[in-house]
Amino acid sequence: xxxxxxxxxxxxxxxxxxxxxxxxxxxxxxxxxxxxxxxxxxxxxxxxxxxxxxxxxxxxxxxxxxxxxxxxxxxxxxxxxxxxxxxxxxxxxxxxxxxxxxxxxxxxxxxxxxxxxxxxxxxxxxxxxxxxxxxxxxxxxxxxxxxxxxxxxxxxxxxxxxxxxxxxxxxxxxxxxxxxxxxxxxxxxxxxxxxxxxxxxxxxxxxxxxxxxxxxxxxxxxxxxxxxxxxxxxxxxxxxxxxxxxxxxxxxxxxxxxx
Amino acid sequence: xxxxxxxxxxxxxxxxxxxxxxxxxxxxxxxxxxxxxxxxxxxxxxxxxxxxxxxxxxxxxxxxxxxxxxxxxxxxxxxxxxxxxxxxxxxxxxxxxxxxxxxxxxxxxxxxxxxxxxxxxxxxxxxxxxxxxxxxxxxxxxxxxxxxxxxxxxxxxxxxxxxxxxxxxxxxxxxxxxxxxxxxxxxxxxxxxxxxxxxxxxxxxxxxxxxxxxxxxxxxxxxxxxxxxxxxxxxxxxxxxxxxxxxxxxxxxxxxxxxxxxxxxxxxxxxxxxxxxxxxxxxxxxxxxxxxxxxxxxxxxxxxxxxxxxxxxxxxxxxxxxxxxxxxxxxxxxxxxxxxxxxxxxxxxxxxxxxxxxxxxxxxxxxxxxxxxxxxxxxxxxxxxxxxxxxxxxxxxxxxxxxxxxxxxxxxxxxxxxxxxxxxxxxxxxxxxxxxxxxxxxxxxxxxxxxxxxxxxxxxxxxxxxxx
Numbered sequence: 001x002x003x004x005x006x007x008x009x010x011x012x013x014x015x016x017x018x019x020x021x022x023x024x025x026x027x028x029x030x031x032x033x034x035x036x037x038x039x040x041x042x043x044x045x046x047x048x049x050x051x052x053x054x055x056x057x058x059x060x061x062x063x064x065x066x067x068x069x070x071x072x073x074x075x076x077x078x079x080x081x082x083x084x085x086x087x088x089x090x091x092x093x094x095x096x097x098x099x100x101x102x103x104x105x106x107x108x109x110x111x112x113x114x115x116x117x118x119x120x121x122x123x124x125x126x127x128x129x130x131x132x133x134x135x136x137x138x139x140x141x142x143x144x145x146x147x148x149x150x151x152x153x154x155x156x157x158x159x160x161x162x163x164x165x166x167x168x169x170x171x172x173x174x175x176x177x178x179x180x181x182x183x184x185x186x187x188x189x190x191x192x193x194x195x196x197x198x199x200x201x202x203x204x205x206x207x208x209x210x211x212x213x214x215x216x217x218x219x220x221x222x223x224x225x226x227x228x229x230x231x232x233x234x235x236x237x238x239x240x241x242x243x244x245x246x247x248x249x250x251x252x253x254x255x256x257x258x259x
Numbered sequence: 260x261x262x263x264x265x266x267x268x269x270x271x272x273x274x275x276x277x278x279x280x281x282x283x284x285x286x287x288x289x290x291x292x293x294x295x296x297x298x299x300x301x302x303x304x305x306x307x308x309x310x311x312x313x314x315x316x317x318x319x320x321x322x323x324x325x326x327x328x329x330x331x332x333x334x335x336x337x338x339x340x341x342x343x344x345x346x347x348x349x350x351x352x353x354x355x356x357x358x359x360x361x362x363x364x365x366x367x368x369x370x371x372x373x374x375x376x377x378x379x380x381x382x383x384x385x386x387x388x389x390x391x392x393x394x395x396x397x398x399x400x401x402x403x404x405x406x407x408x409x410x411x412x413x414x415x416x417x418x419x420x421x422x423x424x425x426x427x428x429x430x431x432x433x434x435x436x437x438x439x440x441x442x443x444x445x446x447x448x449x450x451x452x453x454x455x456x457x458x459x460x461x462x463x464x465x466x467x468x469x470x471x472x473x474x475x476x477x478x479x480x481x482x483x484x485x486x487x488x489x490x491x492x493x494x495x496x497x498x499x500x501x502x503x504x505x506x507x508x509x510x511x512x513x514x515x516x517x518x519x520x521x522x523x524x525x526x527x528x529x530x531x532x533x534x535x536x537x538x539x540x541x542x543x544x545x546x547x548x549x550x551x552x553x554x555x556x557x558x559x560x561x562x563x564x565x566x567x568x569x570x571x572x573x574x575x576x577x578x579x580x581x582x583x584x585x586x587x588x589x590x591x592x593x594x595x596x597x598x599x600x601x602x603x604x605x606x607x608x609x610x611x612x613x614x615x616x617x618x619x620x621x622x623x624x625x626x627x628x629x630x631x632x633x634x635x636x637x638x639x640x641x642x643x644x645x646x647x648x649x650x651x652x653x654x655x656x657x658x659x660x661x662x663x664x665x666x667x668x669x670x671x672x673x674x675x676x677x678x679x680x681x682x683x684x685x686x687x688x689x690x691x692x693x694x695x696x697x698x699x700x701x702x703x704x705x706x707x708x709x710x711x712x713x714x715x716x717x718x719x720x721x722x723x724x725x726x727x
Contacts, residue, residue: 052682055674080684092679096697105693106683149697166683 002029003067005174005205006051011062013050020046022230023062028174030067031202033219036209037241038227039249044209045089047227048178052086053079066174081110083173087163087180093151099162100146103169104128110170128169135168136161138198140191156183164195175199175206181215193218213241228258275368275494275527279360279467283386285345289470290338293317296440299343303409303443308420316429316439323433329588329619330557335531340472340503342441344386350407352393361385368494370463377707378490380405382462384475387443398456404449405460408476411447418449422478426509426537426565434533438474438507445475445506450485450516459488459521459707464504466495466530472503479509481516481544488519490707493554497527501556504530510538512546514568519547523710526554528584534560542568542597549705550577552587553717561619563592566600573602578702581614581646582721590619590651591635595661599630606637607699610646611721617648622663623655634664640698641671642691692722 006028013021020043028034036044050057051064053076064071066082074082094102104125129146136145139161151159160180167175177196181189193215196206200219208221216224216238224240226233228249233256234240244252253259285302287295296317300310325332351357354371365371365383374381380394382405389407398405404415412419429436446462466473481487495502504526512518518538526532532555540546548562564573579587593602608616618637639648650667672694680690695718696703703711 052678054678075687076678076681077684077686077690080682086682088679092673092675094676094680094694094697096700097693102680102683102693105689106680106685109686109689110684149700170683 002031004028004065005030005032005067006207007065007068008051009063011047011050011064012060013046013057014060015046015057019060020057020230021050024230024232026225026232028205028207028223030205032222033200033206033208034223034225035216035221035241036207036225036227037211037244039253042227043230044227045178046230048086048176048209051176052076052084077109080106080172085167085170085172085175087160087167087175087177089179089182091151091159091163093149095149095152097150098147099150099165100129100132102150103132103166106166107170132165132169135165139165139195141165157185157188160184160188160192161195164192168195168199173203173205175204177206177208179209179211181210181212186214189215190218213245216241226252228253228256233258275525276496277367278496279364281468282358282360283344283346283468284348285343286341287343289341291317291340291342291441295342299441299443302343302345305412306416309412312424312429313440316436319429320433320436320440323436326433326559329559329617330586332531332557334501335503339470339500341468341470342472342474343443344468344471345388346385346467347388347390350389350410351391354391357383357391361390364465364467365391365463368463368465373461373709377458377709378461379456379458380460382407382446382460384444384462384464384473386465386467386471387473389444389446394460401454402451403454403456404447406447408445408447408478409443411478415447415449418480419447419478422480422509422511424509426511426539427507427535432535434505435507435535438476438505438535441472442474442476442507444473445477445508446479446489447477448479448487448489450481450487452482453484454482455486456488459490461490461492464491464493466502466504466526468502469498470500470502472505475506477506477508479518479520480511481513481518483513484515485513486517488521490521490523493522493524493526493532495527495530498529501529501531504532504534504555506534506536508534508536510546512538512540512544512571514541515543517545517547519549520562521549521551521706523551523706523714524554524558528554528556528582530555532558532560534558536560536562537565538563538573539565539567540571540573543570544568545572545574547574548576548591549702550575550589551702551706551714552577552579552589555587556584557586557588559588561590561592561621563594563621564602565594565596566602567596569597569599571597571600573600575602575604575606576702576705577606578699579606579608579616580721581608581610581616583612583614586615586617588617588619590617590621592621593623593633594621595624595628595631595633598628600628601632603633604635604637605701607702608637608639608648609642609695609698610639610648611642613645613647615647617651619651621653621655624658624661624663626657628658629660631658631661631663633661635666637667638698639669640695641669642695688722689719692719695722
């Protein structure tokens with residue numbers, strides 16, 4: 001049995017007393033790329049946000065482990081420091097805070113694993129900025145983006161690329177990407193996919209929520225899971241993603257008796 | 260970050276909370292009477308016209324009721340204050356000559372160090388008098404006058420008399436009258452035609468005694484085409500009773516000149532801070548108030564600009580921060596009196612722990628001032644449900660050919676922003692501090708770097724207490 005990066009057992013969660021996750025079982029072995037597909041409202045985003053620890057979702061049953069550690073016992077920032085990263089479908093804007101400043105602080109926090117920041121070594125800051133600029137350049141972003149305010153006034157595509165840049169800089173062990181490819185044109189999808197692919201390796205594990213197989217053709221995922229009505233219905237290979245694109249979800253929902 | 264104090268305007272309150280032993284060479288009797296005023300004026304060896312205007316102002320002060328708007332002044336007891344305390348017999352131009360205990364205070368506050376590093380001149384007021392005033396030699400040679408206001412009156416009587424109380428007459432308001440009656444100290448600045456100061460002048464105000472009233476009076480005259488940036492900082496130790504700080508600042512920005520006046524007030528939370536600041540900008544002149552209110556029990560302060568000449572520009576940029584025992588009633592006033600003048604008001608306020616902020620503003624355009632452009636933007640951020648924020652904007656637009664924009668927001672810190680930042684590894688207090696720092700960024704970026712760093716550090720400290 002390979003080491004599991006993410007191990008979710010019978011996870012239930014409610015939002016304002018309404019149950020939205022109804023017993024999720026999902027295992028992602030370390031070093032693999034998995035995909036979640038499913039119709040709108042099936043609970044995909046809820047699962048992503050629950051794993052990250054959004055206070056709106058309350059876990060009522062079950063467990064979730066990150067590299068064997070009890071994820072649900074950790075606060076949001078502790079989950080991040082343990083190497084969990086969520087790339088958002090709609091990243092929020094934070095006026096007045098530059099991407100560079102924010103990311104340096106996040107990097108310091110994650111690295112020290114404690115509240116005390118590492119010493120602000122000017123050489124280190126410089127090296128960090130260089131890496132950030134290189135990351136932005138590889139994502140075909142304007143050079144001044146590091147000094148712009150976090151996501152403020154950015155287009156949808158730019159925001160998605162900034163998520164990838166953050167992922168590259170923070171080097172998480174386990175990444176959840178929530179519709180990172182939604183609203184992107186073909187070229188942007190390719191740039192984003194390349195950005196993700198650059199991280200692939202034995203230390204990189206990903207769970208990708210998407211509606212489109214296009215990005216998956218670049219990433220060659222190991223496994224495709226289908227979610228509906230707050231549950232994982234089935235888990236198969238890449239061919240399932242192609243089949244879903246052609247035929248929609250009705251047939252598989254019928255197969256599993258989901259209305 | 261450099262842990263050593265590098266800024267005279269360091270914002271961490273606990274650092275200022277020390278009391279020097281009393282060592283005044285003269286103090287007036289408690290309370291305010293005609294005799295006290297005559298006494299102060301005689302002590303300063305003033306000309307008769309000044310004694311007369313002081314006494315006239317005193318009558319105005321007595322005649323005006325306490326303001327019934329703004330903050331709560333009901334506990335203010337005018338008889339409890341000492342109105343004039345002279346800490347030293349001389350004002351010096353070298354720190355070595357300042358009496359040791361006072362020098363130590365300013366050392367502790369980092370003033371001489373800041374002066375060496377990035378200032379063109381420094382004035383330091385302790386209680387009622389400036390004890391130190393100095394300016395770079397090359398600026399003095401260019402004819403720049405940077406004196407304490409009492410010396411200004413003695414050495415430049417005509418220039419002084421022409422400007423004193425011409426923008427803020429005693430009749431303006433009760434506290435302007437009080438200041439005019441018992442003013443002492445402050446800065447008197449004249450920058451000659453075309454002379455541009457590229458680094459700031461700074462004045463530092465310190466109250467040491469309990470139940471003290473500090474009434475500095477500042478006059479700044481920027482002659483045609485001149486430029487200067489003046490910074491003031493204020494601190495006091497914390498007593499159980501409330502002291503009073505009532506300044507009046509009058510600024511004259513002549514044709515094509517530019518003045519920026521930056522305040523970082525971090526008074527102890529027992530100080531009433533009631534200040535009248537007014538500027539007049541002539542043709543093609545630019546006036547900028549950058550106003551940071553972090554301290555005091557109650558601040559009532561509405562920096563104002565008369566745009567009196569064509570194409571004059573005015574900017575008022577302010578932040579107010581109110582914690583549990585504080586009320587910041589701050590704002591801005593701009594009066595467009597000439598065509599094609601433009602103005603921007605940006606106000607940012609933050610309240611937490613039942614603190615209260617109010618924005619009180621006036622934008623006025625007189626008939627005939629065509630082509631005016633003005634924008635007002637007020638944003639309030641409340642960090643918890645106990646805090647309070649109010650906005651009282653007034654607009655009097657008597658001319659039709661103008662472009663006015665107004666925008667106001669009141670909000671809480673967004674949970675989604677906090678979650679987003681935390682999901683990248685920042686603790687809740689760090690995430691909150693970062694959002695607050697971002698909120699005041701339009702203000703912080705206008706400060707000299709040393710102050711911006713200190714401001715951010717203060718926010719960080721405040722947030723550590725605010726988040727469980």
